[in-house]
Amino acid sequence: MKIATWNVNSLRVRLPQVLQWLQAHKPDLLALQETKLEDTRFPEADFQAAGYHALYSGQKTYNGVAILARQQGSDRVTDIPGLDDPQRRVLGATFGRLRLINLYVPNGEAVDSPKYAYKLDWLDKLTGFLSDELARHEQLVVVGDFNIAPDERDVYDPLVWEGRVLFSQPEREAFKGLEALGLCDTFRLFDQPDGSFSWWDYRMRGFARNLGLRIDHVLASRALCDACTGCRVDKEPRGWERPSDHAPVVAQFEV
């Protein structure tokens, strides 16, 4: 089972790239974030033609999540229980025995912003939700744009980023709280090249200089961590013409 996550920053713009990537890598599941499309505008027929079922929870202009899957999904969920949030950032579904939760965690803007408080509250509610999901599903995978770089290796310059949004201690503690539930960061189960990132700012030639952060993750329950045979960032699409600012992260499971 190959599972991937990719913040596409507008599916309208990136649709040809997503279709090309699907053809090349043939994942069983691909989770997308920042589709920025209302559900009525979702290009379902294009994905059907490529051999994928689509689940989506979108909104105009901002946010929006989707799951492309080789098999049909069931038990779709689009909200964190107890969190009344019009922003479309959550999409979960069950595929066979495997439960997938796709997240677009709030960015937070800056540590002194109201959006940062919203982010921390969102992560707190998420933790409760995922605790329940873990109790229900032995095979749970939680993927997406977490907008958190978990440790020093995940930022190009830890000193520059210390205390800043995406790398602040409360955010990293929230990430550790997810790990404490029994979710592992599959990327760190394997040796990785230094300077492995999943997002590079469009500005200041960030990608060309590898000034990036690793904020897109594939977390898995214990049973699936034991069955994980690899996890890597596919930097290639970030180098394409008119790219998303994020690269796909791909994990392989022997299930």
Next chain:
DNA sequence: ATGGTGGATGCTCCA
């Protein structure tokens, strides 16, 4: 010098 770049929207917000 609070920049710089990209996406969607529509005289600006979000990342």
